[in-house]
Amino acid sequence: MVSRRIRVFAPLTVLLLSGPAFLSGCGTAGTNFVVKDDPWRSPEERACLASGVVRQTAFVHERSALGGPSVCGAEIPFEMSAADNGRIALEPPASLRCPMIPQIDSWVKNVVEPAARYYFRQDLAGVKILASYSCRPMNSVEGAQISEHAYANAVDIGGFRLANGDTISVLHGWNGSDREQAFLQRVHEGSCDYFTTVLSPKYNRLHADHFHLDLAHHGRDGLMRICK
Template identity: 45%
Template sequence: MVGARFAYLAALLAVVVCVEGCGGGGVPYEERAAWRDKTEAQCLAAGYVRASAYVQNASRVSGPSACGIGAALKVSGLNGGRVAVSPPATVNCPLTASLDRWMQSSVQKAAHRQFGQPVVGMRQIASYSCRGRNGSRRGHLSEHAYGNAIDIAAFRLANGREITVVKGWWRGDAREKAFLREVFTGACAEFYTVLGPGSDRYHYNHIHVDLLVTNVSKGRHYCRPVLRDGLFAAAEGDALSTASIKPIPFVGPPGGE
């Protein structure tokens, strides 16, 4: 009797575990949307990102649930290798193209304007990772689970100075704050979701960018916190409209290439 009761409880526990993380590996279950593989294939076919010493083709990435990248890239540099990405990021083609454009059109211009020199390095703390949003075992998969997102923690200037998001955002000097405001605003024009310190407790030390197309399909970019009067302010329910921010579609050649 005791053995039968133990077996019943063990089976019941297994069902509960499956309900909470039935995607396998403790991640939410999600169907893979057709647009993901389609946009990857379009980007590669058009040649907007080409293999090089700093953008290398990697093996196809797959995991439980819908996790994976159809044509994974290992990116160790942007803008023709002039900006090192450390550690190398595993991401998809569309995100790589957008990072390249953003680096040249926003980040480098902001660096020259504020510091009189270019950015030569970018430190990232999360690229591909098969997990739920904010690590949750319920709800939706994170865009990191598709190689469609990256978390940026710092930028390095040519003179070796590092501007970190965790320090510069709130406690940096005037130029550091202005630089981060400019790169964040530029990210909101290039990417479809952008989250920084003040958006929630999960993004206190980095800027998260991704290309979740369902955001722009609704006519809006999702950017937090919102910039008002030159200052960041987290405002529940606010979003940036494409009427005021014009996105640059990923289907365009990387700047300077």
């Protein structure tokens, strides 16, 4: 693999982080990162787009751009404001590439909603998004490899809102009440069935307040999963 060191100039960084969907998780934005040539990215995204699995609706629509020009972004980015046919709000909406959208939708329907009903006897109403697209290095460490957030291929989840108005945050619930801990553990474990990278508060202190979920390829065949 060929790596390139890229410096994103400050005016561009400010533009990319200006909207609510661009809030930075895993730290604050950096401007100097290493880009590795990943031949799987473009074919994977184009196959998703061609499949028709993602269709524009009232809560999923195409974005014209994610800022730029730069090495960051997606071929056709989308903004997703809700999952499960609009029932579950993403707060705020997330800017994502095509392959992430059906995974988030399935994860919400098959993992988070059942867990909320089981542990709290409540329907799920919303998912708190701390970060989606952000043109920056991993963990916002200057000089590190580019983040999956920079390709709109990752999302950071800060918590969940129930139909009765109660919220369960990752920051306070991970070591909170027995029900909160059990719910978040169930969500964490279930996430590993839908995403190739799942990082929780037990991974390191930078993830104390969120779950990081992405679809990066790992290992020689790209099929390895990281669930921590």
